[in-house]
Amino acid sequence: MADRSRRRFLAETAAVLAAAPFVSTRATRARAQASRKLGFALCGLGRLSTDQLAPALAKTKYCRLAGIVTGTPAKAEAWKARYGIPAAHVYSYETMHRMADNPDIDVVYVVTPNGLHGEHAIAAAQAGKHVFCEKPMEISVERCQRMIQACRGAGRLLGIAYRCRFEPHHLECIRLARERVFGRPLIVQAGFGIKVGDDAGWRLRRELAGGGALMDVGIYALQATRYLTGEEPVLVSAVETRTDPAKFAEVDESLVWTTRFPSGVVAYCSTSYNAGGIQNMRVNAERGWFELDPAFFYGGLRGRRSDGQEIRFPRIDMFAAEMDDFARCILEGRPTRVPGEEGLRDVRIMQAIYESARTGRAVSLA
Template identity: 80%
Template structure:
């Protein structure tokens, strides 16, 4: 399986590792004894139920040790299903009590976007490492608060960018880095889903911070960054809506263009209603390659202009990202997906929204 250039990820994690990283002797001792770190899932919605908890059962370095929920019925169901001790069950108001629980080493935050900072800070102040779902938060300022809280506590903060562990995406990165088809010129990336019913937190600005862009467009945005290994210098964007009632508070569809220092241009799109958009394509000097589908939990695959396929055996991406984060904690190494990486994407998304509002190109240089 191809490996991504260490230079790209080490550069993005330098700031995260500037402060002392505390890995307590008790944490390391438990990891050495059992081989696994105790994980508490904060937020027991569909993603946690259908993907994260089952993935934890497959990991080599993690185990489901606790839960945080505001719904007593969910707490009882999870306790029964996974054998979670009553002492490892918390509400959002009692997370500070984790400080007295050595059975929990890290918290996986899976609550609505605008609650990520609150729950990350609570976990860090309780002495726990934090792995947080994307987007890291809904503003750069809140992202920075999360980063500062974890740094001050000497704990590691990671952003759940599962595609950075997908062998298909890693192969695409290798093709760019090794210039197999020459230097990239134009990138295309898009991800759209049917968001479903109107009465949900994803369509409420106070909880989601944004719509399709924040939720699934971020995958396309991230991909253009780790494929080029560069940060965009300018962005221009447009927003459209076919249902102004359902999408009164958040964006339904957004298209944007980003320019990179090398001259590469990326054309991206996202939508909560636009049907089948799930692709990633790199056009280069001597050919092209693409993934379609590109951003699913499984089943991603692609092809190249020379007729070869891009197809690897299926892995559980949630298990892969959690195992890697746990290894970073145990071995006191930087993570490839630190909080700073999440902050960069939020900064760019804010610029995309600014371009939508003003109708102008926004400089990121």
């Protein structure tokens, strides 16, 4: 990476003020220099791992699928056969601490239900592995803090899988906002709603999911308001609705919320587990606007600007991009733009959104 590009790249991550210190060991560096590929173990073999992460790993430059953690023996067999994973690299949640003895695994990517992220991330860190973790980071601020502490204590890097932070349409929108191409942003709108089926499993259980639509997809809209403005909200106000209380007995179904940021920009957002087809983000600025719609799918993103220009880039594999970036951060001993602190911020704001919906009061985050 040229020095100038590197400086620009680092400037982009300026929001990451306190990067967790971690050690890029001589062994890791030596291995990396040999193969340039870090070994990833996927922890949790649900749909995301099966349909997205394993195929994405095959497309990465700096990563390779090196191991799995699963509680389902049949899945272990299928993955061993399909990806040629040696038996010694297959773990259960009970045995994953033994990874400490496996130098082929550098990173554990935690893809289990939200409420188990902390347990598995901490186990991985204690086994000496770097941790990449699906969003939402965990279901409480306290658990997020424990994850950060565990990785810091083990000298390992912790990253949260915010794939849009590596996607060209989103990066272009961030540039348009930060460089004030249409003047100062004033009003941001973002929403992500999907219709979940009755097969949503743990996503409808409070203990495992921690919340519903907001924790799962609303977090994309929340993130968007934060990375588009480059600011942290100081006030949130939310209204919740549950039109199918039987299905959504334990988790939120639909929420709309508003936020105010320090510079004065405001945002209005929505999320739903019962209304599909909502997935856009839009910045209304002093002299124009720009938007992505759809904004949050894995592909097919499309953007428009008030000057008539399109925002259009070739499709990339966002999962490959985020894993490659995380691997490079490890290899180069630099912070990630999506550290645990970033995951914690969203969890804190989401808790405030829930509190506001529950109490009928705006919640200050200043």
